Amino acid sequence: MAVYSMTGFGSAISGAADSAAASTDSVPSNTSAVGVELRSVNGRFLDFSLRLPDELRGLEPALRELVGAAFRRGKIELRLSTQRETDSAWPTPQMDQLSRLARLESTVQSWLPKARPFSVNEALNWCRTGGSAERLDEAAMEAARRAVEALREARAREGARLVTILMERIDHLRALATKAAPLLPAVVQRQQQRFLERWHEALANASAGTTVNAEALQERALNEAAAYALRIDVAEELSRLQAHLDEITRLLKAGGELGKRLDFLIQELHREANTLGSKSSALELTNISVEMKVAIEQMREQVQNIE
Numbered sequence: 406m407a408v409y410s411m412t413g414f415g416s417a418i419s420g421a422a423d424s425a426a427a428s429t430d431s432v433p434s435n436t437s438a439v440g441v442e443l444r445s446v447n448g449r450f451l452d453f454s455l456r457l458p459d460e461l462r463g464l465e466p467a468l469r470e471l472v473g474a475a476f477r478r479g480k481i482e483l484r485l486s487t488q489r490e491t492d493s494a495w496p497t498p499q500m501d502q503l504s505r506l507a508r509l510e511s512t513v514q515s516w517l518p519k520a521r522p523f524s525v526n527e528a529l530n531w532c533r534t535g536g537s538a539e540r541l542d543e544a545a546m547e548a549a550r551r552a553v554e555a556l557r558e559a560r561a562r563e564g565a566r567l568v569t570i571l572m573e574r575i576d577h578l579r580a581l582a583t584k585a586a587p588l589l590p591a592v593v594q595r596q597q598q599r600f601l602e603r604w605h606e607a608l609a610n611a612s613a614g615t616t617v618n619a620e621a622l623q624e625r626a627l628n629e630a631a632a633y634a635l636r637i638d639v640a641e642e643l644s645r646l647q648a649h650l651d652e653i654t655r656l657l658k659a660g661g662e663l664g665k666r667l668d669f670l671i672q673e674l675h676r677e678a679n680t681l682g683s684k685s686s687a688l689e690l691t692n693i694s695v696e697m698k699v700a701i702e703q704m705r706e707q708v709q710n711i712e
Contacts, residue, residue, distance in 0.1 A: 406660030409712040410563035411447040411479035415556030419548035438488045439544040441552040447710045448480035456484045475553045478712045567707050574704045582643050585693045639681050646677040664711040671705045
């Protein structure tokens, strides 16, 4: 399953004359084109807004259902516009247009007996500009469906790019963790040597009349060094960091709606890197902790865009 970004753009244009031409032998002289644009950016939930012309306001529920079925997260804006192109020559009336016009005239005259009948000029004008609302709705929905599909494809392409970036950051973090693991024994050994040196200095500076048990002092120094080694041990943090990286890798390979789970795991990665830095007593480990935080922050920025 693909990983989808919440950032993308999709557009489509559909003409109302297409459906008319399919049902009649001659193409009407007036054509209506409907254009749909979909823009999407990241958001915690699905935030959908529409900009529709007045004659297509009735399509709002259908458009909301269409977009809601295709996307789960993101701030999405749909813009729908219409363009009409009318030939200067008179149109050739279609049978369905004349039939509808006759029914409308009959209804009006039944309620308003004094209303005068349509003239030929009025009927031709009506055929040129009216009677195409249903076809316009069909064209708008067709354009919206194609724009939604184009947006899904764009979000999938952007999602694939985000996966590549995240996998690179994961490999970098694994390399840093591998680099940090062998440094800890050397740090502990250096600190143990420092404890012993300080205790030897204390013994040398002790007064001549004081009875000092050198072996007891050395044993105490080693115990202090061991306790210090436990305090700065980051093996558990490195192990949890590796486990979080494994889970992120698994989720990216599985795909689907995983943005919120990735966001939680990024927080856990940041916590382990912070602990590594706070326990560090060597410049090498401190530098590794800082590099980890930079890489994790880069991952956080990318994860914010994943659906």
